[in-house]
Amino acid sequence: MAKKKDDKQKHVSVVNKKSLQFFEKYINNPSPTGFEYPGQKLWLDYLKPYIDESFIDSYGTAVGVINPKATYKVVIEAHADEISWFVNYITSDGLIYVIRNGGSDHQIAPSKRVNIHTDKGLVKAVFGWPAIHTRGGEKEHAPALKNIFLDCGCTSKEEVEALGVHVGCVITYEDEFMILNDRYYVGRALDNRAGGFMIAEVARLLQENKKKLPFGLYIVNSVQEEIGLRGAEMIANRIKPNVAIVTDVTHDTSTPMINKITQGDLACGKGPVVSYAPAVQTNLNKLLIQTAEKNNIPFQRQASSRSTGTDTDAFAYSNDGVPSALISLPLRYMHTTVEMVHKEDVDNVISLIYQTLLNIKKDHDFTYGK
Numbered sequence: 016m017a018k019k020k021d022d023k024q025k026h027v028s029v030v031n032k033k034s035l036q037f038f039e040k041y042i043n044n045p046s047p048t049g050f051e052y053p054g055q056k057l058w059l060d061y062l063k064p065y066i067d068e069s070f071i072d073s074y075g076t077a078v079g080v081i082n083p084k085a086t087y088k089v090v091i092e093a094h095a096d097e098i099s100w101f102v103n104y105i106t107s108d109g110l111i112y113v114i115r116n117g118g119s120d121h122q123i124a125p126s127k128r129v130n131i132h133t134d135k136g137l138v139k140a141v142f143g144w145p146a147i148h149t150r151g152g153e154k155e156h157a158p159a160l161k162n163i164f165l166d167c168g169c170t171s172k173e174e175v176e177a178l179g180v181h182v183g184c185v186i187t188y189e190d191e192f193m194i195l196n197d198r199y200y201v202g203r204a205l206d207n208r209a210g211g212f213m214i215a216e217v218a219r220l221l222q223e224n225k226k227k228l229p230f231g232l233y234i235v236n237s238v239q240e241e242i243g244l245r246g247a248e249m250i251a252n253r254i255k256p257n258v259a260i261v262t263d264v265t266h267d268t269s270t271p272m273i274n275k276i277t278q279g280d281l282a283c284g285k286g287p288v289v290s291y292a293p294a295v296q297t298n299l300n301k302l303l304i305q306t307a308e309k310n311n312i313p314f315q316r317q318a319s320s321r322s323t324g325t326d327t328d329a330f331a332y333s334n335d336g337v338p339s340a341l342i343s344l345p346l347r348y349m350h351t352t353v354e355m356v357h358k359e360d361v362d363n364v365i366s367l368i369y370q371t372l373l374n375i376k377k378d379h380d381f382t383y384g385k
Contacts, residue, residue, distance in 0.1 A: 018312065020365070026359050026362070027043065028137050028358065028359075029109065029216065029220065029238070029362045029366060030216065030358075030361065030362060030365075031163075033170075034212075034216060034219070035216075037061045037212070038192070038200070038212045039192045039338035040206065041054065041057055041061070041208055041211070041212060042191075042192040042200075042202040042203070042204060042208055042209075043191045043192050043202070043292050044057055044090075045097070045099075045130065045132070045187040045204075046095050046096055046097050046204065046208065047098075047116055047117075047132075047185045047186075047187050047241075048096040048097070048098070048116050048117045048238070048239055048240075048241045048242050049094050049095055049096075049116065049185070049238075049239065049263050050099075050132065050185050051075045051095045051238045051239075052071075052075050053096055054208070055071060055075055055076075055095055055236060056077075057078040057240075058077055058095065058211055058215065059071070059077050059079065061215055062218055062234065063079070063221040064080045064222070065079070065081075065215075065218040065219050065221065065223075066079035066080055066081050066218060066220035066234065067081055067082065067083055067331050068080050068083050068381065071248035072249060072250060072253060073352055074239065074245075074246060074249060075095075075234075075238040075246070076095075076235065076236065076237045076238050076246045076247075076249065076250045077095070077236045078234065078235050078236075078250065079215075079218060079229055079233075079234040080231060080232070080233055080256070081218065081221065081228060081231065081232040081234075082228060082230065082231045082232060082364075083231055084231070084263075085229075085230050085231035086231075086259075087229075087230040087231065087257050087377060087379075088230065088231045088233060088254060088256040088257050089228075089230050089231065089232050089233065089256060089257065089258045089260070089375060090233045090235050090251075090254060090256040090258065090259040090260065090330065091214045091217060091232065091233075091234055091235070091259075091260050091261075091262070091368055091372070092210075092214065092234075092235040092236075092237060092247065092259060092260070092261045092262070092326055092330065093120055093207050093208075093209075093210025093211045093213065093214050093235075093236055093237070093262050093263065093326075094207045094210065094211075094236070094237045094238070094239075094240035094246065094247070094263065094326055095207075095208060095211055095236045095237065095246075096210070096238050096239055096240055096241050097117070097119065097187065097203065097204035097206070097241070097305075098115075098117040098118055098119045098120075098204075098206075098241055098350055099116040099117060099119065099185050099186055099187045100113040100114065100115060100116055100117065100119055100129075100185070100186040100187075101113060101114050101115075101116050101182075101183060101184070101185060101186070102131065102165075102180060102181065102182050102183060102184040102185075102186065103175065103182060104170065104179075104182070104315065105175050105176070105180070106173045107171065107172050107183070108170060108171065108172075109160055109165065109166075109167070109169035109170050109171050109172060109174055109175050109280065110143075110165065110166060111131075111162045111164060111165035111166075111175065111180070112163075112164050112165075113160075113163065113164075113186060114256075115160070116185060116241075116242070117241030117242055118173055118241060118350050118360055119350065120350045120351060121158050121159055121160050121163055122157070122158050123351050123352065124142040124158060124163045125142050125143070125144035125158050125163060126141070126142060126144055127141065127142045127188055127189075127190075127352065128140075128141050128188070128189040128190075129141065129142065129165065129186050129187060129188055129189060130186065130188075130189055131165070131167065131177030131184050131185075131186050131187050131189050132187070133178065133180055133184050134179055135178065135179030136179070138167055138178045138179065138180055139167065140165040140166060140168075140186075141166055142163055142164070142166075143164055143165070143166040144158070144163075144167060146221060158235050163232055163284060165186070167180070169197075171182055174358075185206070187203075188203050188352045190202065190203045190312065190352035190353070193201075194358075195355065196222050197358075198243070198284075198357060198358060199283070199347075199355045199356065199357055199358065200355070200356050200358060200361065201298055201353055201354070201355050202352075202354060203351075203352040203354065204323065204354070205346060205354040205355075206263075206264045206349055206354055207240065207262075207263050207264055207352065209264065209266070209344055209345065209346075209356055209361065210262040210263055211236045212361075213344070213361060213365050213368070214234050214235075214236070214262060214368065215234065215323065216365045217234070217365055217368045217369045217372070218232075218234050220365070220369050221337060221369070221372070222349065226373065227373060228373075228375075229376065230257075230375065230377060230378075230379075232372065233254050233256060235247075235254070237250055237326055238301060240263075240325070240326055240338070241311055244325070244326050244328060244329040246326075246377060247261075247326035247329035247330060248329045248333065249335065251329055251330045251333035251334065252333055252334065255334050256330070256334075257336050257338070257379075258299065258337065258338050258375065258379065259327070259330035259331070259338070259339040259340075259341070260299075260303075260339070260340055260341075260368060260371065260372075261325055261326050261327040261330060261340070261341050261342070262341070262342045262343070262344065262364060263323075263325040263326065263327075263341065263343055263344070264343060264344045264345070264346040264354075264356070264370065265281060265288050265290075265317060265343035265344070265345060265346065266278055266281065266347065266349060267281060267282050267283045267345045267346060267347045267355075268280060268282070269281070269282040270285075270347055270348075277316065279317050279347050281315050282315075282316060282345060283345045283346070283347060283355065283356060283357040283360060284317055284345075284357040284359060284360060285313060285360075285361060286312065286313030286314045286315055286359075286360060287307070287312070287313075287314050287315070287342050287343065287344065287363050287364045287367050288314070288315045288316070288317045288339075288342070288343035288344070288345060288365050289303055289304060289307070289314050289315070289316055289317070289340075289341075289342065289343075290316075290317050290318070290319055290323055290327070290341040290342075290343060291316065291317070291318045291319065292318070292319035292320075292322065292323045292327070293321065293322070293330035294322060294327050294328045294332065294339060294341075294343070295323070295327065295331070295339065295340050295341055296321055296331070296338035296339055296340060296381055296383070297383060298338070298381040298382070298383065299338045299339065299340040299381050300340050301369065302340075302371060302374060303340055303342065303371055303376070303383075305374075306367065306370045306371045306374055307367055309330070309370075310364055310366065310367075310370050312363050312370070313363060314363075314366050314367070315345070317343065320365070323341050325341055325343075327339050327340070327341040338381040341370060342364055342367055344356055344361065344364050345357065345360055345361055
């Protein structure tokens with residue numbers, strides 16, 4: 016008896032072995048807000064075989080360009096920075112208190128290992144926390160900015176400072192990339208270095224498939240998104256694009272303690288997320304959806320009330336208005352050290368951006384109402 020053919024066609028990844036090796040190295044490399052340069056250099060080194068030229072602006076946003084002489088300019092963009100901490104106060108007995116650099120979650124900090132970045136190199140430390148045995152008999156204190164602290168094994172402020180640690184040193188978590196159940200990529204800073212990886216893969220596919228675009232393509236990895244879209248604001252005004260397609264992460268709402276009524280119904284493994292928001296240009300968004308449907312790329316939909324909270328807003332409202340759209344990657348456990356994204360979603364975001372670029376014509380007019 017012949018075997019019954021599976022109804023569902025086996026997924027073939029667009030991410031190859033070399034790409035995956037870069038992705039792991041890129042995720043493990045720290046890139047805190049305001050200190051993104053080492054990660055940006057790593058990203059540009061990977062991108063360079065697939066582009067014509069590149070540049071880095073004064074604050075660290077990295078840009079690769081295909082067809083730099085073209086007058087019509089299309090941006091595909093992600094952001095490079097990750098959440099982190101700053102050294103804020105060193106006690107006389109050598110403990111370190113911190114403040115946020117971006118949206119760092121104080122509740123996940125206790126017992127985490129960290130790296131303090133100094134001019135003398137990395138200094139290892141841990142977020143200390145009182146043992147459970149010592150916390151009984153009274154109301155539990157939850158982790159908060161006022162009570163989480165770092166211990167780097169020193170017994171005095173002078174000893175800490177001798178290591179090169181001072182107020183203003185940036186601190187990143189130590190957790191590294193892994194693949195879970197051959198299904199999920201897991202690590203810190205997938206928000207949003209997964210985006211930087213995906214737009215780099217788009218450039219790779221264009222070059223390897225010998226696709227010639229009728230416009231200039233600017234592959235942009237912006238800095239300082241985590242503190243207010245600042246890198247995107249700056250680079251949008253420098254490039255002055257005609258179109259911008261931004262990719263970032265969004266919440267998988269299928270895990271416990273998330274209200275779908277307020278957060279929407281989104282899940283890892285069900286495809287890229289197309290957003291509806293004031294900053295998302297209607298005709299460009301329609302092109303994304305038509306492209307997904309034509310190429311059998313699964314996708315989900317999300318609505319944002321006032322703003323997307325991503326670099327889409329910065330591009331859309333720059334330069335008298337730039338037609339902009341957002342393709343989001345569903346992600347579990349945002350702003351933790353165990354962020355998770357589905358491998359097939361990563362492939363499908365890459366494919367959706369790639370196929371959409373092939374559908375943008377020279378001097379494409381996205382004017383509202385046309």
